[in-house]
Amino acid sequence: MSGVSALSSASDLSAVWLTFRLAVVTTAILLVIATPLAWWLARTGSRWRAPVIALVALPVVLPPTVLGFYLLVAMGPNGPIGALTRFLGAGLLPFTFAGLVVGSTIYSLPFVVQPLQVAFSGIGRRPLEAAATLGAGPWDRFFNVALPLARPGYVLAAALGFAHTVGEFGVVLMIGGNIPGRTRTAAVQIYDHVEALRYGQAHALAGGLIAFSFLTVLLLVAADQRRRPRS
Numbered sequence: 001m002s003g004v005s006a007l008s009s010a011s012d013l014s015a016v017w018l019t020f021r022l023a024v025v026t027t028a029i030l031l032v033i034a035t036p037l038a039w040w041l042a043r044t045g046s047r048w049r050a051p052v053i054a055l056v057a058l059p060v061v062l063p064p065t066v067l068g069f070y071l072l073v074a075m076g077p078n079g080p081i082g083a084l085t086r087f088l089g090a091g092l093l094p095f096t097f098a099g100l101v102v103g104s105t106i107y108s109l110p111f112v113v114q115p116l117q118v119a120f121s122g123i124g125r126r127p128l129e130a131a132a133t134l135g136a137g138p139w140d141r142f143f144n145v146a147l148p149l150a151r152p153g154y155v156l157a158a159a160l161g162f163a164h165t166v167g168e169f170g171v172v173l174m175i176g177g178n179i180p181g182r183t184r185t186a187a188v189q190i191y192d193h194v195e196a197l198r199y200g201q202a203h204a205l206a207g208g209l210i211a212f213s214f215l216t217v218l219l220l221v222a223a224d225q226r227r228r229p230r231s
Contacts, residue, residue: 012205014181015189022097022172022185023165026104030112030161031154033105038116039142057110064107068174071103075175095177100185103175104165112161119153120146156220163216167209 037056041049059067075081075093081102082092093099123146131141147154169187176183178192186205193202 011180011184012186012189012201015184015186015205016208018097018181018184019166019186022100022104023162025101026108026165027112027158027161029101029105030108031158034109034112034116034157038113039120039146041113041117042120056113059107060110064168064170065174067107068103068171071106071171072174075099075102094175095179095183097176097182100172100176100183103171104168107168107171108161108164111164112157115153115157115160116150119150119156122153123149152223155223159216159220163213166212 037052041053041056072094073079075085077083077086077092082094085091085093090098093102127145127149128141131145136144167187168185169191172183172185173188173191176185176188178184178188184192186209190202190205190209193199193205
């Protein structure tokens with residue numbers, strides 16, 4: 001039994017490390033993608049604003065397995081993404097770490113875009129107009145005025161994107177399957193333990209994810225309370 005426990009522990013550590021890498025890479029990509037998108041949504045009066053907001057928020061209400069299924073089809077050999085990646089010489093993305101990153105980025109997008117959109121909207125136009133009167137160009141105003149003022153939104157967006165990626169199950173299972181060391185995340189590892197009736201190991205991993213989620217929410221609440229003016 002000790003050999004089985006040691007094997008499970010090594011598998012658990014591998015799944016946790018893969019999950020951490022996935023969350024870090026996904027969060028970094030999301031912050032880059034979400035920044036111009038959230039800026040546009042916060043400032044545009046285009047008729048396309050509402051459809052784009054709905055499209056970005058779709059993963060919030062869409063069952064993860066549905067999203068994972070269509071991403072799997074799109075990234076497969078007969079799908080448009082699969083055709084593109086094969087044309088570029090990158091092969092197919094399903095059942096690879098890169099495929100998990102693509103799926104996680106799409107699935108966690110609203111959790112990063114929405115806080116940034118709120119942060120940019122809260123800046124208002126006066127600081128940007130004041131900077132413009134001093135001769136600051138559009139890029140200057142964005143990087144030296146908007147981004148510093150939106151810093152709390154970035155902290156919230158990064159925390160939510162990271163935590164949401166850590167807890168993913170349906171999307172990563174559909175796209176990546178259950179390959180040890182390659183696509184088996186912590187959530188999939190818990191599922192694997194339960195299927196094998198290894199409830200002790202499942203409790204340990206699940207408890208770790210609960211503690212991580214609680215600490216994330218607690219830190220966000222504490223940060224929000226510090227930002228609020230005292231009455």
